[in-house]
Amino acid sequence: MSDHQTLYAAFAEKIDAVLSALEMEGTLPPETDRSNVSVEPPRDPAHGDLATNAAMVLAKQAKSNPRALAEQIVEHLQRDAAVTSAEIAGPGFINLRLAPHSWIDELGAIAAGGDDYGKSAMGAGRRVNIEYVSANPTGPMHMGHCRGAVVGDALASLLEHAGHEVTREYYVNDAGGQVDTLARSAHLRYREALGEDIGAIPEGMYPGDYLVKVGEAAAAEFGERFVNEPEHEWLPIFRAYAVERMMDVIKADLALLGIEHDVFASEAALQAAQKPEAAEAWMREHDLVYDGVLEKPKGKTVDDWEPVELPLFRSTKFGDDQDRPIRKSDGKWTYFGADLAYHMQKAEKADALIDIWGADHAGTVKRIKAAVAALSQGEGKPIPFDVKLVQMVQLLRGGEPVKMSKRSGNFVTIADMVEEVGKDVVRFTMLTRKPEAQMDFDFAKVVEASKDNPVFYVQYAHARICSILRKAAEQDFAPSADDLSQLGEDELALIKQAAQFPREVEAAARAREPHRIAFYLYDLAAAFHAYWNLGNDDARKRIIVAQEPDLTAARLFLAVQIGQVIRNGLAILGVEAVEEL
């Protein structure tokens, strides 16, 4: 962890100090509410390096008008040696320009921070459990899982960079009815592997070819033991066996995307440990669960609906539309009942919980939020809990929609995807859109038009930097920070862009939006490409200027630090910073 304070944070403190001084002077009332004061770079760089809205936000409290208050703030700020100009603009913005050495120092901070530059202590070591993927263990991962997997993984990494202690967790749904279907399908393939003609895969079974291997492996492992046994003999064994094989497949798929979870939590194990029973008992004790009858669903006709008494969780007390059953009429746990206990379990070891879900689960967000709210209320400490919904990815191939259906056994897998376009393209592309908006992913397009793909643009910037360093070494130039005063306006502009990185990490972490890092990197890469091209018009603006070794050394130092920031950003996204394209 770098203990360096970012330039923006440093100035936020300086302005805070000015406001304190104004309180002492009586210009501002004591204990003025400063929560809306911001210090940020202005949108338009022509306005300066930093802008604060302090005067506008505080004018009312000071019983003054924004411009008059601004003048008093400016008077204090001008005493600071790092401030070369402080101007009042528009409705009362204060625009500051900083002395070049402030920016050049930041370059040194990047060098000193290295791979840690951009990390923040913001999270203060809070333990965040982030659950993502959690695909049912009934087959390989397909594109439907991809976006949530990438977004979850990048978010985990982002929060880590922002000073949280992150647990990456996968909930294995190995207790439901579809796992029985999996087991039966696997048993069928097992008999097939032993030479039986099983004909067409019956309706309601998983037809996918990936089960052939499972059948073969089972045949090798069990021999003919379970061929003629009654189902109740082999079902539990095949369930566990098939789930384990499927999880092997899923873990391999995740590895292709560079994803590795810390914890795989089994629903079956949760139930075996009677966690749902414990949760129910606790809930009944607190009058959060009662036996009641559900209303008939509206707007959708259900043929065989009949009123049944079930144990219901009072989720309406916490904003849900309806109370929700935690057990089915046969006494088994509903998915929700087990999930409730699961969240209770996660909350024991975390200060905050995050779930990443597909948009098709949107309907169940309210009930699980209600459950966590109920739990944390009972425990006396509210657990911050966020469900992030990742919208559907429409997969296209040359403009034509590709159907994804697990049932038919015909779907585009993660493995296919990564093989065709590569991990970096998949990851970066999934992060170039905010996750709550739907997106199209045209298979053909990202491959063919690869040069238009933003990931290459960013990687190219990094590769260019590596290339220039190789070139420089051939000519015996090395980067050096000895005389950075050589750097001029063009370089400062680039440094300013790079210096945003720590802010971006914090802002993205606060908003829990890893895609911001992807957009930031694109902008930084653009700034570097623009800088590079200055040398095309004017040879003296190239990074390597043979006649000027000091200037060259300083520019190389700059290039190294830009490369460092790109690398650090790509690391958050889990994308490779290549040295050559």
Added chain:
RNA sequence: GCGCCCGUAGCUCAGUCGGAUAGAGCAUCGGAUUCCUAAUCCGGGGGCCACAGGUUCGAAUCCUGUCGGGCGCACCA
């Protein structure tokens, strides 16, 4: 019928706890390469920020309603 998400340039999308003249890429038009990687750069044209109200010094951003698209709506996972 109800709930959640989305609606910004021809297309795909950004847009900082509300801030200054709303930005990129693609497409289109015009330029830059004897030169560190042109997978790059520079410039032009292109916008009732879906619509209508409200909140305020100030709204693409917050609130309400309408329209349009997606997803989901008994003891399925």
